[in-house]
Amino acid sequence: MFGGIGLGEAWGVRPVRVALSVACFDDALFPATGRAAVALLERLGHEVAYPPQTCCGQIHWTTGYHREAAGLARAYAAAFEGAALEGAEVVVALSASCAAAVRDAYPRIARAARDPALARAAEGLAVYELTEFLVDVLGVTDVGAYFPHRVAYHPVCASARTLGLADKPLRLLRAVKGLELADLPAAGECCGFGGSFAMKNADVSVAMVADKVRHIRETGADVVCAVDNSCLAHIGGALSRLRSGVRAVHLAEILAGTGPS
Incomplete structure (x- = not known):
């Protein structure tokens, strides 16, 4: 559903429409992180969308609640499939563990659930953790930040x-x-x-x-x-x-x- 570019194929300076994946942990306890990511990406010239989304299901999968994890994975994939239909080109996650869950665990969740539709949806999700998106996809290391600490x-x-x-x-x-x-x-x-x-x-x-x-x-x-x-x-x-x-x-x-x- 997301297409066109893979890890390491830099977009360069072309503006990108990003769908932001904010972990439920951040949404509940650390909302400043999501606001910071929006400010950063917009400062770099990109458009940010925040589609309605659910937990990625990582904690359920790792604690053995596999059926519940599959349900959440379906909902997460559907949310970002909807974002892609509205023009988003890539998903950027602010939690490394959530990005890892989507990329590494979703194929296994789909196999465990015997759900080929979920497997196809997982394969179509272009999810990048924020720093790999900046460095590997955008080709940026200096984002113009100042932090005297x-x-x-x-x-x-x-x-x-x-x-x-x-x-x-x-x-x-x-x-x-x-x-x-x-x-x-x-x-x-x-x-x-x-x-x-x-x-x-x-x-x-x-x-x-x-x-x-x-x-x-x-x-x-x-x-x-x-x-x-x-x-x-x-x-x-x-x-x-x-x-x-x-x-x-x-x-x-x-x-x-x-x-x-």
Whole structure:
């Protein structure tokens, strides 16, 4: 349903109509991230649509509620199929874990549900996480941002292991004027959130985030950023309880210039 361009085939400077996928976690708790993404993409000359949408079904799939996950996947695909019919060329997701769910889990959800229509819909969804859309599709690393802070970047598990974002977020951060990028020790270690993992395995989760927070504080950063607010909520909560003074900020807010001053 979305056509014309694949990862790595840069659109260049042509304006693009983007359908924005905002995670239900962001919609409920971190609405500033969605507003920041709209401001950023519009500043770069692109048009942003926000179609009515539902949860992608990731948490249901990973916790074993496969029938419910299939229902949500159908609804999510239908929402963005409707956006495509209204002229949207690509879906841009603000949660790496949601983008990973659509690209990696939807084909498996469709097979488990024995639903060929869902399989076709999943194949037709052109979903990109924000930083890969900027770097790989638009060919942009300097978005004209200014953020005068020392920042540590945490690569969330879905971004590193499923999407393979590699250094794309770091390339964008290095181009932000005034930003000092800190080298985070053991950056690739999980923060311990993992959706329901943090609730079902609370003691292990707390131990993991304690390690993550210790490494963040070792950098001397005053801001930690990532491409998924679920992990940032977990990390930010631990930092707040320690009264560390380190703030957790979604990368979109830094690139848009709407993060904390």
